[in-house]
Amino acid sequence: QKEVEQNSGPLSVPEGAIASLNCTYSDRGSQSFFWYRQYSGKSPELIMSIYSNGDKEDGRFTAQLNKASQYVSLLIRDSQPSDSATYLCAAGGSQGNLIFGKGTKLSVKP
Amino acid sequence: GAGVSQSPSNKVTEKGKDVELRCDPISGHTALYWYRQSLGQGLEFLIYFQGNSAPDKSGLPSDRFSAERTGGSVSTLTIQRTQQEDSAVYLCASSLQGYSNQPQHFGDGTRLSIL
Numbered sequence: 284q285k286e287v288e289q290n291s292g293p294l295s296v297p298e299g300a301i302a303s304l305n306c307t308y309s310d311r312g313s314q315s316f317f318w319y320r321q322y323s324g325k326s327p328e329l330i331m332s333i334y335s336n337g338d339k340e341d342g343r344f345t346a347q348l349n350k351a352s353q354y355v356s357l358l359i360r361d362s363q364p365s366d367s368a369t370y371l372c373a374a375g376g377s378q379g380n381l382i383f384g385k386g387t388k389l390s391v392k393p
Numbered sequence: 394g395a396g397v398s399q400s401p402s403n404k405v406t407e408k409g410k411d412v413e414l415r416c417d418p419i420s421g422h423t424a425l426y427w428y429r430q431s432l433g434q435g436l437e438f439l440i441y442f443q444g445n446s447a448p449d450k451s452g453l454p455s456d457r458f459s460a461e462r463t464g465g466s467v468s469t470l471t472i473q474r475t476q477q478e479d480s481a482v483y484l485c486a487s488s489l490q491g492y493s494n495q496p497q498h499f500g501d502g503t504r505l506s507i508l
Contacts, residue, residue, distance in 0.1 A: 313493070314493070314494060315493055315494035315495075317496055317497075325501075326484055326499040326500060326501050326502050327436070327484075327499050328499070329496050329497075329498065332496050334494065371435070371436070373497075375492075375493025375494055376493050377493070378441065378448060378449045378493075379424065379441065379443060379448065379449075379491035379492055379493055380426060380438060380441045380449060380493065381426075381493065381497055382438075383428075383435060383436045383438075384435065385434070385435030386435055
């Protein structure tokens with residue numbers, strides 16, 4: 284059973300801090316990884332994709348990938364209350380689908 | 394269209410009735426996915442279409458669930474003889490091609506409530 288594991292949280296950080304969200308995956312053949320943000324009552328929204336080992340930065344977001352450790356992370360710098368949401372990690376599956384984690388709930392306190 | 398369109402946005406029906414949910418993917422996207430999300434839970438994969446064929450139906454929870462896609466575009470998910478446990482948000486996503494390196498883009502979902 285191919286799985287993506289995330290800590291369900293909630294992860295609580297103060298406004299302006301760095302939020303660190305982590306994810307591990309079981310399928311060593313996965314080559315593509317995605318982070319989605321899901322606000323309560325809304326559908327998932329793609330925020331980052333990463334395919335190579337190392338860091339990928341986009342504004343306040345940095346995705347990190349370590350294929351040897353089968354580990355993906357998302358850092359959110361200067362966290363804002365509007366970043367409060369559930370963050371879903373997804374790994375590319377062998378059938379052309381994505382395997383989603385259950386998500387980590389982030390709460391940014393003003 | 395500009396994004397994935399799903400209809401209806403909300404559906405309330407009585408137990409035992411059949412329901413049909415519709416998804417119109419982003420124009421030009423060949424791959425289409427159906428998920429289900431119960432309150433406070435993660436995404437549950439249901440079925441994936443590449444064009445009009447479904448290489449992976451493994452997530453359909455029972456034979457009451459079926460889906461089709463015609464013309465490589467619009468897809469319908471049908472639930473027969475609905476049960477209360479079918480209550481959930483049904484999400485559709487599409488991607489440019491059916492490769493796992495392609496991001497999926499989600500519609501707003503259909504919130505299904507079975508009385």
